[in-house]
Amino acid sequence: MSAEEVSAKDMSAENMRAEDVGTGAVGTAGASAERTGLPPAKAADPADYRPSPRRLAREAFRRRRARRSALIATASTLLTAVALVALVVGSPGWPAVRRSFFSAEYARQALPEVLKGLRINLELMAVCGVLILVLGLLLAVLRTLRGPVFLPVRLLATVYVDFFLGLPMIICLLVMITGVPALRLTGVTTDPLWLGGAALVLTYAAYVSEVFRAGIESVHPSQLAAARSLGLSHTQAMRFVVLPQAVRRVVPPLLNNLVSLQKDTGLVSIGGVIDAVYAAKIINGRSFNSTPYLVAALVFVALTVPLTRFTGWLTARADRRRYEGGLS
Amino acid sequence: MTATGRTAGAEPVLRLEAVRKTFGDGRVVLADVHLSVPEHSVTALIGASGSGKSTLLRCVNLLERIDDGAVFLDGAEITDPRVDEDAVRRRIGVVFQSYNLFPHLTVLENVTLAPRRVHGVPRAEAEARALELLERLGLADRAGAYPDRLSGGQQQRVAIVRALATGPRLLLLDEITAALDPELVGEVLSVVRDLKERGMTMLLATHEMGFAREVADQVCFLDGGAVLEQGPPERVFGAPTEERTRRFLSRVIASGRLAG
Numbered sequence: 001m002s003a004e005e006v007s008a009k010d011m012s013a014e015n016m017r018a019e020d021v022g023t024g025a026v027g028t029a030g031a032s033a034e035r036t037g038l039p040p041a042k043a044a045d046p047a048d049y050r051p052s053p054r055r056l057a058r059e060a061f062r063r064r065r066a067r068r069s070a071l072i073a074t075a076s077t078l079l080t081a082v083a084l085v086a087l088v089v090g091s092p093g094w095p096a097v098r099r100s101f102f103s104a105e106y107a108r109q110a111l112p113e114v115l116k117g118l119r120i121n122l123e124l125m126a127v128c129g130v131l132i133l134v135l136g137l138l139l140a141v142l143r144t145l146r147g148p149v150f151l152p153v154r155l156l157a158t159v160y161v162d163f164f165l166g167l168p169m170i171i172c173l174l175v176m177i178t179g180v181p182a183l184r185l186t187g188v189t190t191d192p193l194w195l196g197g198a199a200l201v202l203t204y205a206a207y208v209s210e211v212f213r214a215g216i217e218s219v220h221p222s223q224l225a226a227a228r229s230l231g232l233s234h235t236q237a238m239r240f241v242v243l244p245q246a247v248r249r250v251v252p253p254l255l256n257n258l259v260s261l262q263k264d265t266g267l268v269s270i271g272g273v274i275d276a277v278y279a280a281k282i283i284n285g286r287s288f289n290s291t292p293y294l295v296a297a298l299v300f301v302a303l304t305v306p307l308t309r310f311t312g313w314l315t316a317r318a319d320r321r322r323y324e325g326g327l328s
Numbered sequence: 329m330t331a332t333g334r335t336a337g338a339e340p341v342l343r344l345e346a347v348r349k350t351f352g353d354g355r356v357v358l359a360d361v362h363l364s365v366p367e368h369s370v371t372a373l374i375g376a377s378g379s380g381k382s383t384l385l386r387c388v389n390l391l392e393r394i395d396d397g398a399v400f401l402d403g404a405e406i407t408d409p410r411v412d413e414d415a416v417r418r419r420i421g422v423v424f425q426s427y428n429l430f431p432h433l434t435v436l437e438n439v440t441l442a443p444r445r446v447h448g449v450p451r452a453e454a455e456a457r458a459l460e461l462l463e464r465l466g467l468a469d470r471a472g473a474y475p476d477r478l479s480g481g482q483q484q485r486v487a488i489v490r491a492l493a494t495g496p497r498l499l500l501l502d503e504i505t506a507a508l509d510p511e512l513v514g515e516v517l518s519v520v521r522d523l524k525e526r527g528m529t530m531l532l533a534t535h536e537m538g539f540a541r542e543v544a545d546q547v548c549f550l551d552g553g554a555v556l557e558q559g560p561p562e563r564v565f566g567a568p569t570e571e572r573t574r575r576f577l578s579r580v581i582a583s584g585r586l587a588g
């Protein structure tokens with residue numbers, strides 16, 4: 001680059017800045033940065049720009065390197081897959097395992113039953129998911145309340161969360177499903193589906209409230225100070241400033257909880273609810289063949305994979321945004 | 329702004345009387361601060377880093393609780409524990425050094441939040457008023473943008489608009505240019521000049537001595553937890569009576585901050 005070119009570039013950068021300040025609008029440079037994700041162009045490209053041999057050589061090298069990486073990745077994946085299959089298929093017990101886990105006949109039989117049971121799992125997840133979010137958020141907010149009046153509320157919420165965080169899910173389910181009917185309360189259901197769902201809500205609300213609480217605490221105190229300095233009350237500041245930011249930040253971990261809830265809905269089968277897992281178990285009990293379990297497992301995996309991928313995508317997007325937004 | 333019929337100069341908008349503030353670790357930050365900010369005037373707080381300028385502003389806004397003394401807003405004590413703090417804060421605008429805009433709200437939403445939620449102004453009216461203010465500060469075309477898409481100078485101007493949108497009696501500005509590139513400082517300072525012309529009462533902490541000299545009616549040098557020197561800028565900068573003020577100013581001049 002010649003000395004003339006350099007000074008020409010500097011000059012136009014200078015002009016642009018002066019204009020921006022004059023009109024109070026940095027719109028042009030900012031807008032192009034938004035489109036390309038690059039820092040704002042300091043000077044216009046000369047119309048006769050031609051890539052230098054250096055740039056062409058660099059780009060050619062990058063292309064070669066990318067091709068080579070792709071080749072290596074494919075080869076290594078194939079090799080690993082072949083080795084794994086060989087290991088399993090070559091094992092002495094493989095013929096027996098194949099009969100009991102990979103029977104096409106039983107898979108055909110099990111699939112419609114498992115899918116019918118899956119309805120229960122999906123309904124449980126939808127209904128419980130909503131209740132868990134509401135209860136979890138409520139618990140988290142109750143724990144942020146200040147002032148002596150709210151001490152008992154704060155205390156209760158804290159004890160609740162501590163208790164249910166520590167309580168094993170399976171015990172909670174057993175207590176609800178067997179204990180509540182034993183009380184013979186009038187007007188209280190003894191349906192294991194409802195009671196199992198309630199157990200899921202009770203336990204998961206504690207997990208989720210911790211997620212929300214972490215989100216609330218991650219919002220910098222200066223945000224609360226700014227809101228209070230505008231005259232917003234503590235409640236208004238929480239509602240309009242802190243919570244919206246907190247909730248946005250915890251969407252990925254919440255989705256992780258949802259994935260785990262989706263699997264845990266299978267636990268209600270211990271109360272005799274015929275969900276996907278229990279449907280598989282019934283066929284297994286009739287036939288002594290385990291293929292139905294594999295079918296149920298694959299169905300659950302097929303459901304969670306998209307959800308996990310979606311979570312990953314959301315997280316990546318949030319990270320990218322934070323990066324683009326600078327350090328603020 | 330004198331709708332109450334108060335005559336300027338009678339009762340200062342803000343008065344600090346023997347204000348003392350210590351932090352938990354026993355450090356005395358403000359020992360005995362006396363200060364008056366008359367209506368339609370600009371008071372600049374200067375002093376070394378750590379001298380307590382920000383602390384003083386936070387005490388005025390009741391974000392910190394003072395240990396002793398009293399703060400009066402329009403003659404009424406606001407440090408009385410029976411006073412409704414939210415009601416006091418509604419009458420005071422604050423602009424922080426680090427903007428503290430709400431990142432999940434657009435510029436327009438940032439500005440209209442307090443008028444709508446605190447003062448109950450209908451949305452259309454709040455937005456019209458906000459747009460008018462944004463226009464005045466050259467930000468009208470950024471009304472729909474989120475704060476992280478703005479330059480530092482633009483963010484700081486939005487923060488000023490946000491503080492102004494509720495029509496405060498008093499505006500507190502804490503080193504509002506400290507986080508800005510030199511080329512952006514000018515655009516923010518010209519906003520303060522404009523506000524002064526419109527009669528806004530302001531108390532500002534600053535390291536920009538040239539600016540303090542130009543815009544302030546009164547300069548207060550904070551040192552050792554007290555206002556060591558106070559007076560019109562010509563006197564404080566031109567003929568400081570205290571040795572410590574002289575030393576502070578010569579250090580500042582050495583670092584090139586008192587160009588004007």
Ligand SMILES: Nc1ncnc2c1ncn2[C@@H]1O[C@H](COP(=O)(O)OP(=O)(O)OP(=O)(O)O)[C@@H](O)[C@H]1O
Nearest residue numbers: 351352357375376377378379380381382383384503
């Ligand atoms: N929350 C706090 N707890 C303990 N000490 C504090 C706290 N806030 C401020 N301080 C101390 O009080 C003193 C004054 O701080 P302050 O922020 O008011 O200074 P300042 O004059 O604004 O300085 P600067 O010019 O660097 O902004 C400092 O020594 C600081 O360490």
Ligand SMILES: [Mg+2]
Nearest residue numbers: 381382383503
């Ligand atoms: Mg400060």
